[in-house]
Amino acid sequence: MSxxxxxxxxxxxxxxxxxxxSVAAELSGFGVAALRLYExxxxxxxxxxxxxxxxxxxxxxxxxxxxxxxxxxxxxLVGIGRVLDxxxxxxxxxxxxRRLEADNAQLRAEQGPGTTSAEPVHEPxxxxxAEPETGRPGRRRRPAAGQRTRLRDGPSRQRATxxxx
Numbered sequence: 001m002s003x004x005x006x007x008x009x010x011x012x013x014x015x016x017x018x019x020x021x022s023v024a025a026e027l028s029g030f031g032v033a034a035l036r037l038y039e040x041x042x043x044x045x046x047x048x049x050x051x052x053x054x055x056x057x058x059x060x061x062x063x064x065x066x067x068x069x070x071x072x073x074x075x076x077l078v079g080i081g082r083v084l085d086x087x088x089x090x091x092x093x094x095x096x097x098r099r100l101e102a103d104n105a106q107l108r109a110e111q112g113p114g115t116t117s118a119e120p121v122h123e124p125x126x127x128x129x130a131e132p133e134t135g136r137p138g139r140r141r142r143p144a145a146g147q148r149t150r151l152r153d154g155p156s157r158q159r160a161t162x163x164x165x
Contacts (some may be wrong), residue, residue, distance in 0.1 A: 004090055016047065016055075016057055017046055017047030017048075017053065017054070017056055017060070018054025018055060018056075018057060018058075019056040019057075019059050019060075019061070020053065020054070020055065020056075021035055021036075021046075021054045021056070023056075024046070024054075024056035024060065024061065024064070027061055028061055028064040028065070028068070029068065030064060030068070035054075035056075035064075037077075038064070038067060038077075039054075040079060041077045041078075041080075042081060043063070043067055043077065043080060043081055043084060044056075044060050044063055044064065044067075045060075046060055050098075064085070066084065066087075067080055070084075081150075
């Protein structure tokens with residue numbers, strides 16, 4: 001993003017603090033003391049003027065609305081902080097994923113239909129053990145949990161699953 005676009009974003013009412021605490025309290029439905037408490041818990045971080053006066057943005061008001069929803073759902077303030085953090089991180093990951101998907105689509109388009117995929121082919125690994133009947137290297141099959149496995153020259157035994165009856 002260019003510096004001009006960054007500056008324009010910071011001047012946007014959605015991220016720039018434009019409301020004083022009393023207006024934010026009225027718009028959000030929370031009291032002034034609650035807004036200060038939420039700031040102490042790190043749930044909101046209003047901007048500050050050079051003199052230290054809190055300035056709330058549209059983003060802050062939207063976050064306060066989400067805080068109200070979580071309080072109504074019975075989540076405490078520490079839990080709200082965790083939920084908000086996870087929602088922010090999830091949003092960041094979703095944006096990264098969309099960007100990567102777009103990059104991949106562009107690379108595929110640039111690669112053209114006549115080229116082959118550069119993805120590696122995954123072949124199953126051979127087990128070093130030989131199959132008893134043929135003596136050839138092969139893969140041993142393990143029984144599923146709870147199934148019996150046959151010993152070579154003996155009785156069958158229960159596979160260890162942590163349950164012993």
